[in-house]
Amino acid sequence: AQSVTQPDIHITVSEGASLELRCNYSYGATPYLFWYVQSPGQGLQLLLKYFSGDTLVQGIKGFEAEFKRSQSSFNLRKPSVHWSDAAEYFCAVGAKKAGTALIFGKGTTLSVSS
Amino acid sequence: EPEVTQTPSHQVTQMGQEVILRCVPISNHLYFYWYRQILGQKVEFLVSFYNNEISEKSEIFDDQFSVERPDGSNFTLKIRSTKLEDSAMYFCASSEAVAKGHEQFFGPGTRLTVL
Numbered sequence: 001a002q003s004v005t006q007p008d009i010h011i012t013v014s015e016g017a018s019l020e021l022r023c024n025y026s027y028g029a030t031p032y033l034f035w036y037v038q039s040p041g042q043g044l045q046l047l048l049k050y051f052s053g054d055t056l057v058q059g060i061k062g063f064e065a066e067f068k069r070s071q072s073s074f075n076l077r078k079p080s081v082h083w084s085d086a087a088e089y090f091c092a093v094g095a096k097k098a099g100t101a102l103i104f105g106k107g108t109t110l111s112v113s114s
Numbered sequence: 115e116p117e118v119t120q121t122p123s124h125q126v127t128q129m130g131q132e133v134i135l136r137c138v139p140i141s142n143h144l145y146f147y148w149y150r151q152i153l154g155q156k157v158e159f160l161v162s163f164y165n166n167e168i169s170e171k172s173e174i175f176d177d178q179f180s181v182e183r184p185d186g187s188n189f190t191l192k193i194r195s196t197k198l199e200d201s202a203m204y205f206c207a208s209s210e211a212v213a214k215g216h217e218q219f220f221g222p223g224t225r226l227t228v229l
Contacts, residue, residue: 036220043205043222044157090157094218098209099145099169101159102218 002027004091006105013081014113021076021108023091033074034092034102035065044090050074051096061085086112116140118221120206126227127196135191135224137206145169146189147207147218148181157205163189196228 005024013019025031032051036044048059055067065076074091088109094102119138127133139146148160162169163181180192189208193200203225207218 034217044220046217046219049217092157099162099164101147101162101170101172102149102157103159104157106156 002093002103004093004103004105006089006091006108008108009106010109010111012111012113015083016080019076019078019081019085019110021089021091021110023074023076023105024072025074025091025093025103026072027093027103029095031093032096033065033067034094035059035063035074035076036090036092036104037087038090038107039087047076047089081110081112083112083114086110118206118208118219120204120221120224122224123222124225124227126229129198129228130195133193133196133226135193135204135206135226137189137191137221138187139189139206139208140219141187143208143210143219145209146181146183147209148191149205149207149220150174150202151205151223152199152202160191193226196226198228201226201228 003026007022034049035047037047038044047063048057048065050057050067058064063078065074067074088107090107091105092102121136146163149157150160151157159172161171161175161181178194182190203223205223206221209218
C-alpha cells in the first residue's frame, strides 16, 4: 500500500536550535517527494521537492531535505529555527505522471519556544 | 507570482443542500486537482482533471461529487447533497505538464461547514 508516515505528531524546538522532521514513505513506483508547510488558517506552501539527481535538496526559508532510498526516508532539516517557522509540516509522495494523486502524511506540528 | 485562488473562503450550508466551490488555477497549468482536509486530519486526494476529463479519482469522490471546467479559467467542485461529514477544508491545486515535474500548487482553501 502507498503511504507516508510522519512519526512525530508534535515537536517543540527552541528558537535557534536545529530541527529535523521525519518522513518515511511506501510507494510502488519511483517516488517524487515533497514537503509542504501550512500556517494556521492558510493553504499549503511548497517548501521543497525531490524529483531526481542530488539527494540533498534545498528549499525556501532555509530548509533542506535528504532523500535516502535505502531507508525510504525524506527527512526535513533546518539548522536554526525561527519563531515564524511554527506551523504544520506535511510530507507527500507522488508519481512522475502529472494528474496523479499526492499522498500526504498526517503532518507534524512544530512549536517554537523562546 | 501566479497563484491558485479559491472562492469563497468559507461556506456554510445546511445538510442536503448543494454547494459549488470555485477555483481559478494558474493560467498555463493543464492539470487540476481537488483535495480535502477534515479538521485535524491529513490532506486527502479527491480528484484530478485534465483535458476536460477526470484523470484520477479516489474512493471519497463518489456520485455526490462532480467537477467541471465551465470556462477557460474556472474549475469547480460540486457536492450535490451535502452531509455533515463533508465539513472540511477543500483545497484546489494545479500543475504543469509532465516534463517539468509533478509539482502541485495549492490554493488557500475553502472551509465548508455543513450544519
